[in-house]
Amino acid sequence: MAGGGAESFTARMRMRLHRVRTGVRKSGVDYFRGDGSDWIALAGLLLTVPAIAALTMAMPVWCAPSALVLPIVAGGLLLRPASLLGLYAAAAAALIVESVALGPYTDGPGRVTPGTVLTVAACGLFGLLIAQFRSRVGVPWRRGGTMLFDLRERIRVQSKLPRLPQGWHREMALRPAGGQSFSGDFVVAARTGSSGRTLEVVLTDVSGKGMDAGSRALLLSGAFGGLLGSLPPHGFLPAANGYLLRQDWDEGFATSIHLVLDLDSGDYELLSAGHLPALQLHAGSGRWEEKSGEGPLLGVYDGAQFDPVKGSLRPGDVLMMFTDGLVESAERDISEGIDRLTGEADRYVASTFEGAAWHLIEAVAKDVNDDRALLLICRDSDAGPIL
Numbered sequence: 001m002a003g004g005g006a007e008s009f010t011a012r013m014r015m016r017l018h019r020v021r022t023g024v025r026k027s028g029v030d031y032f033r034g035d036g037s038d039w040i041a042l043a044g045l046l047l048t049v050p051a052i053a054a055l056t057m058a059m060p061v062w063c064a065p066s067a068l069v070l071p072i073v074a075g076g077l078l079l080r081p082a083s084l085l086g087l088y089a090a091a092a093a094a095l096i097v098e099s100v101a102l103g104p105y106t107d108g109p110g111r112v113t114p115g116t117v118l119t120v121a122a123c124g125l126f127g128l129l130i131a132q133f134r135s136r137v138g139v140p141w142r143r144g145g146t147m148l149f150d151l152r153e154r155i156r157v158q159s160k161l162p163r164l165p166q167g168w169h170r171e172m173a174l175r176p177a178g179g180q181s182f183s184g185d186f187v188v189a190a191r192t193g194s195s196g197r198t199l200e201v202v203l204t205d206v207s208g209k210g211m212d213a214g215s216r217a218l219l220l221s222g223a224f225g226g227l228l229g230s231l232p233p234h235g236f237l238p239a240a241n242g243y244l245l246r247q248d249w250d251e252g253f254a255t256s257i258h259l260v261l262d263l264d265s266g267d268y269e270l271l272s273a274g275h276l277p278a279l280q281l282h283a284g285s286g287r288w289e290e291k292s293g294e295g296p297l298l299g300v301y302d303g304a305q306f307d308p309v310k311g312s313l314r315p316g317d318v319l320m321m322f323t324d325g326l327v328e329s330a331e332r333d334i335s336e337g338i339d340r341l342t343g344e345a346d347r348y349v350a351s352t353f354e355g356a357a358w359h360l361i362e363a364v365a366k367d368v369n370d371d372r373a374l375l376l377i378c379r380d381s382d383a384g385p386i387l
Helices: 002-033 039-058 065-078 081-102 114-137 141-158 210-227 233-247 334-351 356-364
Strands: 168-175 185-192 198-206 254-262 267-273 278-282 287-291 309-312 318-322 372-379
Touching: 039 065, 039 081, 065 081, 065 114, 081 114, 141 210, 168 185, 168 356, 185 210, 185 372, 198 210, 198 233, 198 318, 198 372, 210 233, 233 254, 233 267, 254 318, 278 334, 287 334, 318 334, 334 356, 356 372
Parallel strands: none
Antiparallel strands: 168 372, 185 198, 198 254, 254 267, 267 309, 278 287, 278 318, 318 372
């Protein structure tokens, strides 16, 4: 019995220790994920304040009183506003102790001068503003950068084009305005139909540009990706139009062009919602032809109709779709921009298709303060079997 009781007590103690370790580990993981309490960071920063004060009084030449800005700045990035006030109180107490020990407002190493007080106070105000902003938007500093990175990568993944059968090539390039990471232009694509014999691609230009349109582009790319392939081709744009109308945004419109391409025959349909026309290069004549369906902007009014235009890609033909950032500017109208784009396309597409989309944006709209997107689809021979 005695042995059994001792073993039971030992087992209970081990279980409690395991729970404590698990709890501490979980708290640490939650903290660095941005979900847990900030007491760990607060405790660590509170310990650094007296350490800096002691070092200042012991070696004033090597550690100035202004070194207190280090935990204050770190606290602005890591702590919540309520915890930050406690850190500021500790820093103020440390300054008072240093001024008493070293002599206030006099010249010499380690002295607490009015400039030191102003520097620490300014850093504290800056840190408090940062902490209040993070608290208001609900994005901890430890996860804020990761979240933005995830959003950017999600848009890129959703814009990735599927593999095409032998004899077909595709190129796409997206360039946000001003070198930013987020764009109001996006692409969604999927192979639909029986055995994936149909390629559907939707190129959309959301109103606004850069960061202003990035959040709307992310929402719409996810919604459009879910609609694509779930509806008949002619039902996609009406459904997308209804989705935008339900959002009730102040800037709630977008242009879009929807390609439905048969990968066996090369026949296609283009449905447009106020978007610029696509351009087809005919290999036989070497000329570019504008191809555009009829339809209003997305998100303007309910019950809109979108009439398709038909065409066919023969061996050697190229189909090019793009947004207005490539062809429209204050210095020239759209027709002149399209002429310049096709002139550059003759050079890049004819020489090598690899990297042609990126080279075209560099050639015609490298420094334009607008989002730019370009999609090229080429048929260089009869389409082979579906992969």
